[in-house]
Amino acid sequence: MGDVVLLVPVVRALVETYPDVEVTVVTRPKFASFFTDIERVVPFPADVDYTYTGIFGMRELFKKLLRKGNYEVVMDMHDHIRTMMLRSLFKIFGMPVVVFEKGRSEKHTFTQKENKRTTPLPHTVERYRKAFEKAGYPFTIGSPPYMVLKDSTREQTKEWLAKNNLVKKEKWIGIAPFAMHTSKIWPLQNYAGVMEKLIAKEPVKFFLFGGGEKEIAFFESLQKQFPDQVVIVAGQLKLKQELALMQQLDGMLCVDSSNMHLAALMGVPLLSVWGGTFPDVGFGPFRKGEESILQISREELPCRPCSVYGKEKCLRGDFACLTRITPDMVVARLEELK
Template sequence: MALKKILILRFSAMGDVVLLVPVVRALVNAYPDVEVTVVTRPKFASFFTDIERVVPFPADVDYTYTGIFGMRELFKKLLRKGTYDLVVDMHDHMRTILLRSLFKIFGQRVVVFEKGRPEKHTFTQKENKRTEPLPHTVERYRMAFEKAGYPFAIGAAPYMVLKDSTREQVAEWLTKNNLVKKERWIGIAPFAAHTSKIWPLQNYSPLMEQLIKQGPVKFFLFGGGEKEVAFFDSLLKKFPEHVVIAAGQLKLKQELALMQHLDGMLCVDSSNMHLAALMGIPLLSIWGGTHPDVGFGPFRKGEESIVQISREELPCRPCSVYGKEKCFRGDFACLNRITPELVAGRLEHIK
């Protein structure tokens, strides 16, 4: 049986790309006659490895395939792999617009997902907001396939595929670091790409003090980069018996395997939040300038997984789809009004 070949184009940020995973898995599970190639940034290709009949195609659009000529070269390389029964643009960006146009010229069928720019704009504008919940990004991706004639349902988490060897590597890492679970294990991922998503860092020390008072607990810190590691080092010095720095110690999929050992994750609106949700990990996510109803909330998680200042109290929320730095009020009240006491109380009940 000849497999139908589907090509998916999706670059952008990690959170946008990882939200494709449950959709791609559901697609190939529903259609055994389909083979999928996912074109994405090299650092995100591992999300799609180990899924049957899914082949990641790493495309370095920042250095190798830049500009119009770079996109043309990428198109030629993809076309040399063969023709496609369907090309799905899951980005709708200048790069993918150019690529999909070339595929159309060569007679390939192309479908573009509905990004929802107009309704997202009205959701985040300063005046006359329209704040009805918008479709989740995962659902928007799924609807693109439905439009193309491939309807399917998305099953339950976990959605990320982990090899047994990856789990074994994490078990060895835990043993090497004398980490035996005798208390509650909480993951903390305090950073995001934009300031308007980051809960003030000075809140974490009093938060951890309160959680330590509640009962035995160990904190696993997730992130990367010099600034983040320096902050984690400061917490380790203050709480040496309670803090484990996972940042920089494990590869991405190993971090996912570690998350499965946790009792819960505390995140902001970030890729780590999406990863925890897709792994089915209990979590609490803190929201400031962005809002889960715009379509980027923790997938298949309810209000128990979200802490935010209501729009009744702060009608300016949200001020951004992705997390712009400028605050309409100038004081980031949406983040500063969320207290360590509030977060500690909510973390007691995550599940």
């Protein structure tokens, strides 16, 4: 999801720079909504798990896309086995194909056990932009917010807030504590401590973002501890409504996750907690500085980062990159957010 989200500012800048360009974005159905409200951008939902599986599935997808339009250029912004098959079919039919530079070898040397090379790598958004430049479409990317929200979406979020008697009288902090992999998740038992310390300093309300039964169960446990300060957003709003809510927050506490990217793209002040992954690999919060990143230094833990996207095990066995980050450290940094 994070990779797809980071394509949004690039596609939006492209069509804003070139008024005669129309873009078809082929993506999973659950990600199509990221592009639906951008002018001259048409999402094509492709269910690659069931409808378009394997070689024959890619052939069917290719046929449908070919019937849809005569493309001037095909951009492979994933460089995955599926997109390799798809772009090969377009090449056979004589269409120009440009593949973005994923930087696999550079990222590998960043995460290898010995002799790490940790010179900061280009951000993924910049890699996407460079691919379009290679295709003959140079442009610059402006300032956030990058996600397009309809007035109706904002109104729906406003109605949800009113329905739940949520009127902003105190600081609003969003919390998104979950990620796909264990090496990205700051110990969950720390969040109650953070919330308790912040509540002791000033009036604050916490909005909890996520999804899934386990996540909601954890959120409910926090709500029992802090019934007047906790609002569970998970499962209550659609994705774009959540984005409209994020824009009303004073800050967002998250880990290396899609919610971090979404908050950054909406221009929300944020603090992201990093463990086994590393922002300089190219996935840091876009257009955010060091004020948005909390991590144990590589001088203290030379094993960092141990992976590009995260994993379930720790080479040391103790996930020190996460456990050494204390609630006090997080609270101090959250108070600095502007």
